[in-house]
Amino acid sequence: MTGRTIMIVGNGDVPEGAAAMIDAADLVVRFNDCRSVGRGGMKTDIVAACNTGRPALSMLGGGRWKTSEAVRQAREIWSVRSGARFAAMRADLAKTHPDLDDFCDDYTISFESFARATGRRHRVVPVETHERLEHDLARFEPPPYVAPSSGLVVIADILSAFASGGDDILLAGFGHSGWEWHPFAAERRYVDALAAEGRLRRLHQSHSSDLSQGA
Known part of the structure; x- marks a missing residue:
């Protein structure tokens, strides 16, 4: 039996011509405010949201995120961060990064309530995933x-x-750059190792070019 094509689409640059290939996937996962929509296609099955700190507060406030096209069509909302794990980080962060005083504020319940009210499944990425990844x-x-x-x-x-x-x-839109307190250089090496093991692929310009030429 043939498996699914799962597209994980970050908010970085997406190869030219990739939209059709992304939209043809069996499952498309996007992140937060889904800035990949457009050049990175339209289909959105899962929105993975950062459910702590300022990003969460920004998405939940004002209504724009909740009514965006990507969120409206998503069947599932995932809360990426384990509230308990991030709560346990609060005391140390207060010493090492006092400017991140709201980083561990947990809004998981608000995302769960929104998903329930709009008939979507809500899922929290388990703490075991975080521990294994670390x-x-x-x-x-x-x-x-x-x-x-x-x-x-x-x-x-x-x-x-x-x-x-x-x-x-397949991955698209992952430039491995951004917020200074994510370990992006190590993350790139981690993903490259997974690709070398054949566990995933990066969607490069060559893939989308082949698709646009009908290959």
Whole structure:
């Protein structure tokens, strides 16, 4: 039996011509405010949301996120961060990163309530995913950091708890750059290692160019 094509689409640059290939996937996962929509296609099955700190508060306030096209069509809302794990980080962060005083504020219940009110499934990425990822990421000697990016957490979660044998997992829109307290250089090496093992593929310009030419 042929497996599914699962597209994990980050908010970075997406190859030209990739939209059709992304929209043709069996399952499309996007992140937070889904800035990938447009050049990165329209289909959205799962929105993986950062459910703590300022990003969560921004999405939940004002209504724009809740009524966006990507969120409206999503069948599931995932809360990426384990509230208990991040709550346990609060005391240390108060000493090392006092400017991140709201980083561990947990809005999981609000995302769950929104999903329930709109008839969607809500799922929290389990704490075991975070623990396993931290262990695996250590192999790539990351510098001091606060937390892995939401994108990396979801990649690890899909590989360990969601994908089945035979599924083809593709990444697009992952530039591995952004907030200074994510270990992006180590994350890139981690993803490259997964690609070398054949566990996922990056959607490159060559893939989308072949598709646009009808190959």
